[in-house]
Amino acid sequence: MENIRRRKLIKTLLWGAPLIALSPISAFASQSRVSVRIDLPPFPLEDTYLKGEKKGGRILVVGGIHGNEPGAYKAADILRHVKVKRGELFIAPRMNFVSILADRRGYNGDMNRKFASISPRDPDYPRVKWLKNYVKEVKPELLLTLHDGFGFHSVNPKAWGQCIVIDAERYKNFHLGKEARTVSERVNRFFTKREWKVPVYNTNTFSPNTKHPEQRKSLTYFCLKEANVPAICLETSKQMPDLEMKVKTHLLLMKEFFKLHNVEIEPDFDYIISHLDQFLKPKVHYLANLNINGRQVLVSSNKTFKLPKGSRVEFTGFHGTAGTNAVSPDVNMNLRKIGIKRRIAVDVKDDFRKIFTVRFVVV
Template identity: 65%
Template sequence: MENYRRREFIKLLGIASFLPILKWEEALAGRVNAVIELPPLPFQESLITGEEKGGRILVVGGIHGNEPGAYKAAEILRNLKVKKGEILVAPRTNFVSILTNKRGYNGDMNRKFASISPKDPDYPAVKRLKSLIKDYKPDLLLTLHDGFGFHSLNPKAWGQCIVIDEERYGEIELGREVRLVSERVNRLIKRRKWKIPVFNTHTFSKNTKHPEQRKSLTYFCLKECSVPAVCLEVSKQLPDLYHKVRFHLLMLREFFKVHGVETEPSLDWVIENVEELLEPKVYYSAELLINGRKVTVSDSKTFKIPKGSRVKFLTFNGTGGTNAITEDLNSNLRKVGIRKRISFKVKDDFKELFSIRFIVG
């Protein structure tokens, strides 16, 4: 009986969280003893423009939340200056999946670009990314991923390769440019299995072995927006995060060269200093409003709060990946009602920093 009641309560929370505040409180009246609110998870995007004219590249990271090499590389780009050309970076497209360290907390986001229900929790992010592509109309879109295995050893593996949907689509040439980048990067790679070949999925072909790719971001870019789009894959089986980010940056550097985009500091410098960039010295904390009183928390802490309490997380200090979720209920929810207790994890992307627990009574 208890499990049934809990399921019904969570269902009520999921419905109520989309209602106006007054109706939300009315819906939960008498059912909860405290209300706790988190700020909405942001859709992060940064447009960085150089003083000199050059290419325009859109870099997308974090579509899959358990691929840190991808979104960490995009985050590094986001914090650079641009000397020539411009880059638009969306580092954490699927923030809830990053915080939960799941490929897709709400299902595979990269299978939602053909169609998606407005009721899907991923809908706002997918809609925003589609709008970015249509409005910005980049010269090239690069979507970053960490795939399984090594494509040079197993042609069925998605790790460590550059993926294209076709050699050519309409007037868009993909194969020539991608092979050039592949050749340049592979000159710097000594281990055979770490080399980065080109993987053509032939998505537009009637006999493709990968029809699921017709629901992907790159297919949407080509078919619906006439925007050249390429997927950069490093391997999940690389030794550590450093190697994953480094290989992403090596590929990005060569695409930037082709399109006349230069950063400051240069990507040469960035690649040489990846380890330091992945470990920034920052102060982590969360600022909360507990029944009108502002509190700063920087370590694990438990708060005992009276019935009728209102708690609001205001801001998070740290990196661009610093935020909080609860795993006690649906992690999509940013406003919850509780009866007795709940715990929130403050995280830097996938890494747990500290927890904040509330007990009513």
């Protein structure tokens, strides 16, 4: 992707998971002395802002509210690598990063049920609060939130996969139904299989008779009701044959919404779709930077360190992609400061994919 001109402003806000009373450090301290302390970096909360030279619309793309939906967050992430020629583009690709690394829908429960209210003690609180403020601050003319749902809506109306979800046919002066149907008709020319077609699914969330009152806790409902921002949910299916087809579905849908809102990107969606491998499988060398008892160590493959009691280990950074980070399957993944007594494994991952494991054994 070296030949692609990039212009981006990435503001990285660092949000550590709140260290609550359940911290292994305090937990261990109350039981017995911690032998070795491992510090992992806070999960970055990335947002990208791209502005074109020509005036156009303003779109905010949100990915990764659910962590086991790679078609959604990979498609959002790809947009971070384009140039915007016309309009403005805001991207928050990995809203639920801990769930992405855990490859779970919601490591701390369903994030898309936390936009009406959320406890400050909830580990997702900083990110949900940040996104709500961001939506109000950016005030896009359209917010698209990307998901990989189950099944195929065109053959099973109860399934959430392969559809465009709207909360209402019309809300105030936002003609959500009309816009979604226009996109649906255009995109469905590309899908010959009946189950792959992408119809419009209206959950009628505002109606007292809605079959989906739970959607009143979702991001799109918050956008409409509390932020006066039109929001639409794009769903590919978890059952599409591979990651490429999931990402392609999202790109085809976004292409049409971008057209309707006068936002142009370079390279354009057709180029990205026909060179998807370049974007989905960038050639990167993964590295973890560690500080072990004051010594800098680079790790690029599976490795075990034997450490004396009282050692201090810090993961100071990573080389890889924006999805590269570390979590330990041995402890609560929200915690970034970990006290261990005997041993721990730390997985360095690129989103859902494990790259290598660093093990620490206390001797």
